[in-house]
Amino acid sequence: MQRYSIFSIARNALTNHKNWHTAWRSPEPKPAYDVVVVGAGGHGLGTAYYLAKEHGITNVAVLEKGWLGGGNTGRNTTIIRSNYLYDESAKLYDHSVKLWEGLTGELNYNVMFSPRGVMMLAHNVHDVQVFKRHVYANRLNGVDNEWLTAEQAKAFCPPLSIDPGARYPVVGAALQRRGGTARHDAVAWGYARGADARGVDVIQNCEVTGIDVEGGRVTGVQTTRGAIRAKKVAIVAAGHTSVLCTMAGFRMPLESVPLQALVSEPMKPVFPCVVMSNAVHAYLSQSDKGELVIGAGTDQYVSYSQRGGVQILEHTLEAILELFPIFSRCRMLRQWGGIVDVTPDRSPIIGRTPVENLFVNCGWGTGGFKATPGSAHVFAHTVAKGEPHPINAPYTLDRFKTGRLIDEAAAAAVAH
Numbered sequence: 207m208q209r210y211s212i213f214s215i216a217r218n219a220l221t222n223h224k225n226w227h228t229a230w231r232s233p234e235p236k237p238a239y240d241v242v243v244v245g246a247g248g249h250g251l252g253t254a255y256y257l258a259k260e261h262g263i264t265n266v267a268v269l270e271k272g273w274l275g276g277g278n279t280g281r282n283t284t285i286i287r288s289n290y291l292y293d294e295s296a297k298l299y300d301h302s303v304k305l306w307e308g309l310t311g312e313l314n315y316n317v318m319f320s321p322r323g324v325m326m327l328a329h330n331v332h333d334v335q336v337f338k339r340h341v342y343a344n345r346l347n348g349v350d351n352e353w354l355t356a357e358q359a360k361a362f363c364p365p366l367s368i369d370p371g372a373r374y375p376v377v378g379a380a381l382q383r384r385g386g387t388a389r390h391d392a393v394a395w396g397y398a399r400g401a402d403a404r405g406v407d408v409i410q411n412c413e414v415t416g417i418d419v420e421g422g423r424v425t426g427v428q429t430t431r432g433a434i435r436a437k438k439v440a441i442v443a444a445g446h447t448s449v450l451c452t453m454a455g456f457r458m459p460l461e462s463v464p465l466q467a468l469v470s471e472p473m474k475p476v477f478p479c480v481v482m483s484n485a486v487h488a489y490l491s492q493s494d495k496g497e498l499v500i501g502a503g504t505d506q507y508v509s510y511s512q513r514g515g516v517q518i519l520e521h522t523l524e525a526i527l528e529l530f531p532i533f534s535r536c537r538m539l540r541q542w543g544g545i546v547d548v549t550p551d552r553s554p555i556i557g558r559t560p561v562e563n564l565f566v567n568c569g570w571g572t573g574g575f576k577a578t579p580g581s582a583h584v585f586a587h588t589v590a591k592g593e594p595h596p597i598n599a600p601y602t603l604d605r606f607k608t609g610r611l612i613d614e615a616a617a618a619a620v621a622h
């Protein structure tokens with residue numbers, strides 16, 4: 207693995223950047239692989255990394271139709287937390303938070319994980335009941351979460367207005383101190399570099415256009431760069447999962463909708479944590495560059511358009527200014543959208559499909575960035591062994607037939 211000393215960085219600067227080693231290769235696709243992963247977001251790249259590192263499966267290609275990390279991984283607001291309600295969720299998301307805590311060291315790549323605390327605001331009696339239920343359930347599962355009064359919430363996040371005359375007054379908050387943020391691109395880059403160093407081919411500008419199935423078993427994929435045979439195929443394509451599964455002949459219980467976000471002009475450090483308000487529907491943190499990172503809600507209709515919309519912007523900024531009037535004169539810099547794949551119970555699907563040796567990891571909806579390391583880790587196990595890891599065993603596609611849902615939709619109404 208390439209390491210740079212201060213001298214080599216200075217030498218490269220003086221030689222006009224001619225002798226840099228690329229962080230990963232750009233190989234031509236081989237005719238056949240043991241595993242083809244479709245989608246080079248954090249989950250797909252992480253899956254390839256753990257396949258190589260933990261299961262010794264290195265004859266792997268990650269195929270990406272655009273550029274690495276250009277999907278939701280590079281578009282999200284990077285909130286990391288594990289304070290979900292149900293036992294299954296606590297196990298999955300906390301597995302991830304534990305991996306986040308050591309990820310920079312694991313990858314020898316600074317993913318800038320910053321456990322600055324995620325605070326979820328309560329605005330009414332219903333919120334208080336729901337969040338207290340989360341606090342107690344989380345503690346039973348060994349996941350940190352604590353209840354704060356409005357005054358304690360303000361002490362934790364001084365820019366927060368707790369004016370009781372507000373339309374949606376803050377009446378308390380649930381705080382997960384181990385939650386926080388990370389640098390989204392770095393996660394994709396770190397996993398890509400680690401996978402590449404172990405022999406994985408990361409192939410960009412290679413769209414999968416067909417999935418070959420013979421006798422109920424996957425045999426390969428068709429791509430814009432030719433046919434590739436594969437013993438196993440793993441679809442990790444977020445908002446485009448249902449398109450790919452249709453190619454393999456089955457339908458998924460997913461809806462794809464745009465989710466929008468925006469950032470402000472940069473400013474000096476002023477915002478110490480992450481704050482979310484499900485009721486007024488906005489969430490906020492400050493990036494290391496100084497921009498306020500603001501998340502909005504999903505569009506009301508299914509679509510593959512990655513554009514931002516003025517009405518969502520207005521609604522979100524109204525909510526932010528109600529909570530943080532201090533930012534009323536701050537200008538916004540840019541907005542964008544990403545296509546998220548939403549399941550009926552707002553929990554992911556990680557496992558087998560009706561086609562043998564074809565696996566799927568999807569349905570993360572508005573909240574899968576936080577799960578990147580944990581999801582990739584258990585999915586690599588599933589693909590390598592052909593059966594789920596105990597942590598993702600409940601996250602089957604079948605649950606929508608059997609009714610064994612993991613209903614975080616009803617539990618929280620929002621899942622960033």
Ligand SMILES: Cc1cc2nc3c(=O)[nH]c(=O)nc-3n(C[C@H](O)[C@H](O)[C@H](O)COP(=O)(O)OP(=O)(O)OC[C@H]3O[C@@H](n4cnc5c(N)ncnc54)[C@H](O)[C@@H]3O)c2cc1C
Pocket residue numbers: 244245246247248249250269270271272273274275276277278279280281282283284285286412413414415442443444445446450465466467501542543544545546570571572573574575576577622
């Ligand atoms: C605005 C926004 C804010 C969000 N905020 C948060 C947050 O704060 N916290 C959180 O936990 N989550 C958040 N999320 C959700 C999170 O971003 C996703 O759940 C997560 O990044 C999904 O990662 P992924 O690797 O599965 O998908 P992606 O990063 O989308 O990767 C999938 C890849 O598959 C590729 N692909 C698709 N079709 C094909 C094909 N046919 N052939 C080849 N490649 C293909 C795509 O180009 C893409 O690069 C947010 C999402 C958005 C859009």
